[in-house]
Amino acid sequence: MVDVPQLVEQARQGRPRAVARLISLVEGASPHLREVMAALAPLTGNAYVVGLTGSPGVGKSTTTSALVTAYRKAGKRVGVLAVDPSSPFSGGALLGDRIRMSDHASDPGVYIRSMATRGHLGGLAWAAPQAIRVLDAAGCDVILVETVGVGQSEVEIASQADTSVVLLAPGMGDGIQAAKAGILEIGDVYVVNKADRDGADATARELNHMLGLGAARAAGDWRPPIVKTVAARAEGVDEVVEALEKHRAWMEEHGVLARRRHARAAQEVETIAVTALRERIGDLHGDRRLEALADRIVAGDCDPYRAADELVEGITGS
């Protein structure tokens, strides 16, 4: 028996178990999902959502943990969502990362949640925003969304954050990697972590150069700052917080925050709608209709477009 209004009320009061339960309900596509989301809606929109991305080994979890400490000192309630869209094989590494977060495990002003999106219907784009809504409604002032892994998932996370932090570290061939993954286009703030290592200045210079390669910026445009940190010793972390606050102020001043949140909401609705439509195709799949179409395609009796037209007709009636 799930009492959704009571759970939401308890989450508002800062009870970690209620927050955890609500996240489980929304990420597990429970029968209560719609009730939970409806109850949360009027309570959301207050949290500042910061995405942290970067290749494995740059120190994302250490940086996240240091940011939690900094925000807690400022009296903020903090939510951490650690999203792992990768293989079960990475479980070991993930566990190691999570241990660093245990500094905050007993702090009632911090919620930490890991989320494995692999196998999730709709993946990251579907599961993470719902968990962010729960943390937002529970009264978190700041939500740090950290992704493990590379590539597409980072871009997805960036689209769900108010501000995107891209982390790099010296000597990891990050310049090329960053370019490949397209993360040069998603960072609002860049952090070169492990800045006590050889090559940190070169990495920052290379990054600065690459950021300058883009189209000329108009006056008033945001120029992503590059902050050097040694997160393990909390060096430079206050400067990261400062850069985040500056970016937030700039977004509010220029209406960017409202536009981003609008775009995010639109994308979220679209993703849920497409997932629902895909499920209807899945139902047809169960009906063997899709199976029969696939057989005809393999045999060369039908092309995939004609087959898709038939499927769409089956769902929409036109």
Added chain:
Amino acid sequence: MVDVPQLVEQARQGRPRAVARLISLVEGASPHLREVMAALAPLTGNAYVVGLTGSPGVGKSTTTSALVTAYRKAGKRVGVLAVDPSSPFSGGALLGDRIRMSDHASDPGVYIRSMATRGHLGGLAWAAPQAIRVLDAAGCDVILVETVGVGQSEVEIASQADTSVVLLAPGMGDGIQAAKAGILEIGDVYVVNKADRDGADATARELNHMLGLGAARAAGDWRPPIVKTVAARAEGVDEVVEALEKHRAWMEEHGVLARRRHARAAQEVETIAVTALRERIGDLHGDRRLEALADRIVAGDCDPYRAADELVEGITGS
């Protein structure tokens, strides 16, 4: 004026410009797309489709080029589809890679096509299979599909190939990278390229160990072989071809090839159908309906699930 039957006939005769024109028509979502796909359907199903994936720098293009040479020696017609789902920033690297393929540029038995899927509606999953169909219908015996980049796109490519080759190179931290990207689950054949470098044996051993970590295999199951190559000197390339042929024979013997192609066709239809449904949401988007819903969500007046229900109703009428 596009004469589709004539183009298809010319492509069948091996005219490269007709092949190129057909691919442009299918990847550009031309008004002739459906006519082209319908004309190609009865001509497809003969090509053996091999996917090649791996992190940047492992030598994918060099290996692909060496495989082309090997298959040409065996008298096969070969198609190469180089898919780049990454940022425009990688253009430089891509160009460098492509130059290696110029050995084959004047060979009428080889078709080479680059495909930038970024910005494509539906992305890689949508564009690549259509190009593969064109190359198949044009009489290619073997189609090599090479992806630039990492992560999700590799998994997508793997799902579109009959056989997936995963490339690694020594000393790139590939063990961890492979695990993160989940590529340990998609390889039918593994290649450790640049095997003349230090650490090649260690990489092969580590890979062998990691492959052994999976669930116990039943008798008759495919055990992915690990082949060491120096593709730049064509060393080990015949062994890769041999491994591919063995895998193909194994798939045919166990009905796996038919199952994979069936699954691929089903997935392809589903992707096209979902794209079509998504376009209908996009039409609603133009209608400002999605915009209005997003505003209500940001304001906390509506949750994304209720909004999605409204969108789906708008499309399906229920």
